[in-house]
Amino acid sequence: MKLSQLRTFLETVRRGGFAEAARSMGVSQPAVTRQIQRLESELGVRLLRRAEGPVTPTPAGNQVQLFAEHVLAEHEALMERLRPFHDGVGGTLRIAASTTPGEFLAPRLLVLFAQRYPDVTSILDVTDSQRVIDALAEGKCDAGFTGFAPQRPHLSVERVAADEIVLIAPAAHRLAKRRRIKIDDLDGETLIAREAGSGTMESVKRSLHEAGLELPTMRTAMQLGTSNAVLQAVRAGLGLGFVTAQALDGELHDHHGVRTLSIAGVSLVRDLYMIYRSDRLDVPVVRAFVEFIKRWAESGRD
Known part of the structure; x- marks a missing residue:
């Protein structure tokens, strides 16, 4: 129980x-x-x-x-x-993160936290955004990271970083030479989509909506669970995809078989958030982690 x-x-x-x-x-x-x-x-x-x-x-x-x-x-x-009686900080810290912060942000932060608090054992579970929220509310994790800020009672949200989402195409694709396209240019194209519940795709849809646009009809060839998986499918020529720029790791433009495309009139920069329950701040390791991440975000230091 x-x-x-x-x-x-x-x-x-x-x-x-x-x-x-x-x-x-x-x-x-x-x-x-x-x-x-x-x-x-x-x-x-x-x-x-x-x-x-x-x-x-x-x-x-x-x-x-x-x-x-x-x-x-x-x-x-x-x-x-x-x-x-809590003179030091130790024990187990359970973190849940959606795929983008789980692959590219949380591991780096946990390394920094471990250097400051070596007696803490950190466990990172990478899943989709909705499951991060559920895990927090059910007490299955101590803090979480997602690509959107949930408006939920009992959950506190802190912006900790920015992330750029880019549209990528195979280097041989008809749109690859253009660098900048209109949203209508995607009509009828094949999409390598992220999984249901992906914060990446939700951010894309939200940014388009804010610009008064929406994705045209595209054929979804497959749904994949990570930006790296989408990158590999696009590189293989299977379609277009939206990924975090961090997944490219120096592969911008025509490097390694993919090119990045910008969509006219749309900014695909989103915020990444730390989420936690304020009623868990009485646990020393949780309080130490939340305060550590806040200081890191405010200073902007690696």
Whole structure:
């Protein structure tokens, strides 16, 4: 039984439904459902009535509600009493990051953090943006990095870096010689897309929308999970793709079989964010990491 499961159960009871609890916690409804199901499976009893109308606790659920309220209150009090005894920073730090910051930003920051706090063991999970948010809300990680700022209750957001997204084409493609294209030039082209939930593609769509544009009809040849995978597919001549400029690593323009194209009237520079739960700042390693990243972002130093 995990504290995150008890928190999710209490929020579901208080809000009267899974969807309402999910909105309050800033996670997806399936994430709430999974937490409740795991708790019921572990305890071997049904905790909630799922009939029409508000979700209500069963008699067993009433007992778990009392237990959860007591345990969480005691946990909070214990953490407060232990605060004076934390002279150093150590332990395990769990970080979740979407693919672009997970490949190109978070590893560098964790190396710097480890140099400052050698007694900390860091674990990095690279996934899509929505799963980063869910992991934070469910208490499965201590902080996260994504390419967009979620507007969710209980989650704090700090801008930490900028990232440029570029459109790349095979060097032999008909558009490759033009460097700068109009959005309509992409009509009917083949796209090597990122996976559903990708912050890269969401940022592209948002930037186009802000410029009063949208992607024309393109044939999606495949969906890939990383910028590096998209780069390899484009290099093989399979289509066009959007990637972080960091994935090119010196391969700008016609180097190594790909060329970059800019879209007239559109800026594809986005911000990268650190996300964390303020109620986790009582944990010394989490507080130290958040403060370290804030200082790094403010100074702009590597």
